[in-house]
Amino acid sequence: MTPEIDALFARVKQKHGADSIRRVEEMTAAGRSDRHPAQKGAKWILPGISRKPWHDPYEYAEIGSIAKAFEAEYGAIKSELRSAWAVDRDAFSDYRHYLSTQRDWQALYLYRNAGLVEESAETARTAFSVLRDHVVQTGAICPLLESHFSVLLPGARIKPHCDLWNFSINLHFAIDVPEGCGISVAGEARRWEEGRCLLFDYSFEHEAWNAGTAPRTCLLVDLWHPETTEAEREALVGLITEIRRFVGES
Secondary structure, three states, rough: OHHHHHHHHHHHHHHHHOOOOHHHHHHHOOOOOOOOOOHHHOOOOOOOOOOOOEEOOOOOOOHHHHHHHHHHOOHHHHHHHHHHHHHHHHHEEEEOOOOOEEEEEEEEEEEEEOOOOOOOOHOOHHHHHHHHHHHHHHOEEEOOOOEEEEEEOOOOEEEEOOOOOOEEEEEEEEEEOOOOOEEEOEEEEOOOOOOOOEEEEOOOEEEEEEOOOOEEEEEEEEEEEEOOOHHHHHHHHHHHHHHHHHHOOO
């Protein structure tokens, strides 16, 4: 902990109550303890979050409305994305995961570095608008992370890995899914269904693959886990931002 983080936590507790960020404080003190075996590779585990790899995106009011908003615009989003892939390939780039960079995993970013990527507004107009109106402006997006179209090329495989923490959750909106594609979280494999959303806790070990003959495309959105509170979200943004600053990542 640093003096800056101590001061941040004090401000949040003064605003929201002395016990409002108890779980965040426990997380920073506990280190890598108290976790599901399939979360062993994650850096931060917020206590009290459901130890459940897969979630129903429609069971949470905050996330269900987002999933339905994207699904309602599936046709337009797919058409615009296919057009962009065909005529504006330079808008896509190798995806840079915190563990590695993959040339066979392409990305078109809509939200990054705590803000909307305005250059993508024309390239993917409908998805950008839904993301802005239903995710960013409502505060559902986790500003520490991102949203992007994820294009997994034929033959590509994302190796098993855990992402950094469990206090955000990953929404996958399936756009183009050829045969031979799938995703596994904590050993349970599922398949994307075009025009529908999947939701999972990516602090659990997961992997994905495209054994088909065409690109697999999903829109990925990093949302706050619905079991986190406003005070916790405020503290977590400050905590991770300060850690990144301290280690020279921002």
